Structures are given as structure tokens and as C-alpha cells.
Amino acid sequence: MAVAPSIPGLEDIARHGDPKRRNDAARKIAGxxxxxxxxxxxxxxxLFDGILTGLVPHTEAAARAELAERLSALGNAPPMLVDLLVRxxxxxxxxxxxxxxxxxTEPTLIEIARMRGQSHLLALSERPALSFGVTDVIVRRGDREVVRRVxxxxxxxxxxxxxxxxxRRACDDGVLTLAVGQREDLSAPQLKELLAGSADIVRRRLFEVARPDRKAAIGETMAEISGAPKPAAIRRDFAPAQRAILAMHQxxxxxxxxxxxxxxxxxYExxxxxxxxxxxxxxxxxxxVMMRDRADSVLILGRASGLxxxxxxxxxxxxxxxxxxxxxxDIEEARLNFERLAASTAQRxxxxxxTRQSA
Incomplete structure (x- = not known):
């Protein structure tokens, strides 16, 4: 399969052609x-990579932008051409x-994150997957909008x-606190550190917008940070109820x-x-769970139990x-949260x- 002969004088066009001829040749071969x-x-x-890499740098910006847009969705896009355009x-x-x-490639992403400006960092922050190596640079160099996005x-x-x-950056940025606080990979110590440095109004807002399975952890961390005394536990005798339930089971x-x-x-018992x-x-x-201040724990328990x-x-x-x-x-909001809650998440x-109770 040869494409070069389809455009007479291609090599001469690439080296000496005027912009219009180069544009036309690049457009035809890219097509x-x-x-x-x-x-x-x-x-x-x-083969295409070698030809287009010689033509595309001399084309108009609009043509390069259109080509980059179409190449961005391809898993087999010409690698040298992509490396040229992405820089x-x-x-x-x-x-x-x-x-x-x-x-x-990963090294190219890291290099661009280190060298380019905020518009490039913002685009990078929207990739479907980003590694530690890239995000370390983005968080260090990015402005407020970039860091919120990533x-x-x-x-x-x-x-x-x-x-x-x-x-650290979330201490004076409530929007960033909300973004970080809702991440699934945020550990309990990191959540505590995040909330400890946040204003009370931001903590409450985070609790309001969090998924049901995150609200329990956020609520407990908020209570721990506030140092509010816990109400005295009610002593309950479950033995008679257990005997009655056992009889019903039998x-x-x-x-x-x-x-x-x-x-x-x-x-209750x-x-x-x-x-x-x-x-x-x-x-x-x-x-x-039933005695907690928030009802979200009951939703989690109900979904995990198949109720x-x-x-x-x-x-x-x-x-x-x-x-x-x-x-x-409040009832309607609880119902919607219950319907959205996945059984597998609730069970976890x-x-x-x-596990914590046993410990």
C-alpha cells in the first residue's frame, strides 16, 4: 500500500512547496x-507518520487543530505526528x-506538565486516567482552576x-475541599486532615453533597474534630427480644x-x-448504627441487608x-439516596x- 505516488511531486511539495500546496497535500494524505x-x-x-510529520508542521494552525481533534480518538494514530502536535x-x-x-506517552505527559502553561495543564487534568507522576507536577504547578479540576x-x-x-491548598479553597473530600481513594487520616483545616460551613456542605456511603465517615470525622461530647449510651437488654426472634425463626x-x-x-429491641x-x-x-445522629447509616444498613x-x-x-x-x-431525599446506593458499596x-466493632 503506497500513498506517496497518489500526489505527484510530494517530496518537492514537502520541501519547497508554498503553504497552500502543503496544506492541500497534508489534508489529502490525512484524509x-x-x-x-x-x-x-x-x-x-x-508510512503515513513519516509523510505527515514532514508536511503538517508547515500547515495552517486551523488545519493542525482539526487534525489533532480527529487523531485524539485513535488508538493507532501516527506516534511521531501525535508527539509533534501535542507539544x-x-x-x-x-x-x-x-x-x-x-x-x-507518560514521559511526554510529564515533560509537558513541567514545561507548558496553565491552559496545557488544564487540558491534561481532564484525561480519563492520570498517574502519580503526572498529578504530582500538576498539583505543584497548577493554578486554582487546574488543581480543582484534577x-x-x-x-x-x-x-x-x-x-x-x-x-494544604484546600485550607483556603472551599471548592477544592469539596472535590478532595468526595474522592473514593481518600484515606481516613487524609479526610481528617482535610476537614481539620476547613471552615465549619465547608465541612457541612461537604457532608450535604457527599454520596451516602461517604457521609458516615465524614460525619464521624466531623464529630471527632469538633470534640463534641457523645450522648450517654442507653443500656438496652436485647436478650428477651433475641429469644422471641429465635422462636419466630424456628x-x-x-x-x-x-x-x-x-x-x-x-x-426497638x-x-x-x-x-x-x-x-x-x-x-x-x-x-x-441506629443511634447515630445521621440517618444515612440506616440507608446503608438497609441496602446491604436487601430491605x-x-x-x-x-x-x-x-x-x-x-x-x-x-x-x-428529607424523606424524599433519603429515598433518592437509598435508590442510588449500590448494594455492593453498602456491603463494603x-x-x-x-471489622472496626470487632477490633
Whole structure:
């Protein structure tokens, strides 16, 4: 497969042609490559690479930007050409490749992060996946907008020093605190350090916007930081309820409907014992979850146990006690959070609770 003969005098055009002839030649050959990229073998790609690398630098910026945009989605884009375009000073040319091209190598990304300006760093921060090596440079050199963007990128990974830098910069940036605080890979000590350096209003906002499975950890960390005294634990005797639940289990009458009845009747000990038997979660863990200030833990426990929303709602009312109510808005928000919560995620949180309780 030879493309050079399709354009007479190609070598002369590349060396001595005027801009218009070079533009025309580059456009035609790039069109040939883009039209057949899906079926080309490496040797064909190399042939196009050599030809286009000689032509494209002499074309107009608009033509290079259009080509970069189309090449950015290809896994077999000509590597030398991509390396040439991704280093361009014009962000309209380099940007598409920085954001998503799988052909750009890790050393090239790090070099560009070290050498280029904020517009290039911003494009870099939007890549679907970023390694520690790249994010370390971005966090060190990026301005506020860049750092916020990379912190909100779920595909970015941060080294311990990178996280330390993010947390330091978040001390005076509430938006960055919200982005960092919602990351799944943020450890408990890092979350505590982040919240300790944040204003109380930012902490509350983070709790409001966090996913249900993160709210429990954020709430506990907030309480630990505030140093607020915990209410005295209510001593409960679960033994009679356990005996009653065991009898129901042996009789085959223990099910979610029975749990729902206990919760609606505000029979706390029977509800906890029944939920323990149905879910396999220890009574001490369920009791501790039910007594927390926030209802999100009940949503997590209900989803992990495979309960229906009606039962979870009754358990939310149970923890408040008779005569107390929740606004319709809060109930609807809780229902939506419950529906969004994945069972696998909820189960991981419950497993964590049980492990910590055992420890």
C-alpha cells in the first residue's frame, strides 16, 4: 500500500512547496489515513507518520487543530505526528491530544506538565486516567482552576505527597475541599486532615453533597474534630427480644414483614434483633448504627441487608422515637439516596463497621 505516488511531486511539495500546496497535500494524505485507520497495520501507520510529520508542521494552525481533534480518538494514530502536535504552543492543537489521546506517552505527559502553561495543564487534568507522576507536577504547578479540576477527576491518582499538597491548598479553597473530600481513594487520616483545616460551613456542605456511603465517615470525622461530647449510651437488654426472634425463626415466621411490624410499633429491641437475624450483622453493630445522629447509616444498613424502602423508612422513624417526624423533603431525599446506593458499596461499608466493632 503506497500513498506517496497518489500526489505527484510530494517530496518537492514537502520541501519547497508554498503553504497552500502543503496544506492541500497534508489534508489529502490525512484524509486517506483517517478513512482507513481502522484497518491499517503498523507498517502502514509508519508510512503515513513519516509523510505527515514532514508536511503538517508547515500547515495552517486551523488545519493542525482539526487534525489533532480527529487523531485524539485513535488508538493507532501516527506516534511521531501525535508527539509533534501535542507539544504545540497552541492549546487548540495540543489540547485534544492532551485530554484524551491514548498514544501520548507518560514521559511526554510529564515533560509537558513541567514545561507548558496553565491552559496545557488544564487540558491534561481532564484525561480519563492520570498517574502519580503526572498529578504530582500538576498539583505543584497548577493554578486554582487546574488543581480543582484534577482533584475532581475520578481517574486521577495521587501520591502521598500529592495528597498532602492538595490538602494544604484546600485550607483556603472551599471548592477544592469539596472535590478532595468526595474522592473514593481518600484515606481516613487524609479526610481528617482535610476537614481539620476547613471552615465549619465547608465541612457541612461537604457532608450535604457527599454520596451516602461517604457521609458516615465524614460525619464521624466531623464529630471527632469538633470534640463534641457523645450522648450517654442507653443500656438496652436485647436478650428477651433475641429469644422471641429465635422462636419466630424456628417457626418460620421471621421475615421482612415481621421486621416492618416491629419498626412501626416502635419495638426497638425486637427490630434490632430481627434485623440482625435477617442480615447476619451483629446486634451491637446495628444498635450503634441506629443511634447515630445521621440517618444515612440506616440507608446503608438497609441496602446491604436487601430491605425494601418501606422497611428502611420505618427504621428511620424508629430511631427517632414515637411522636417525632421527618419532613417530606428529607424523606424524599433519603429515598433518592437509598435508590442510588449500590448494594455492593453498602456491603463494603457494613463490613468495615463490623471489622472496626470487632477490633
Amino acid at each position: 486517506l489515513f483517517l478513512a482507513g485507520a481502522g484497518r491499517f497495520r503498523p507498517r502502514h501507520v509508519d 504545540d504552543d497552541e492549546i487548540s492543537i495540543a489540547g485534544p491530544l492532551l485530554r484524551r489521546s491514548p498514544v501520548v 482533584a475532581g477527576n475520578a481517574g486521577a491518582r495521587f501520591s502521598p505527597s500529592g495528597y498532602s499538597s492538595l490538602i 417457626a418460620g415466621t421471621l421475615n421482612e414483614a415481621a421486621l416492618l411490624d416491629f419498626a412501626r410499633l416502635h419495638q 425486637h427490630s434490632v434483633a430481627a434485623l440482625s437475624a435477617l442480615s447476619g450483622v451483629q446486634i451491637v453493630t446495628i444498635d450503634r 425494601k424502602w418501606a422497611t428502611v423508612r420505618a427504621l428511620m422513624m424508629l430511631r427517632l422515637g414515637p411522636g417525632r417526624a421527618v419532613s417530606a423533603t 461499608v457494613v463490613n468495615f463497621w463490623q
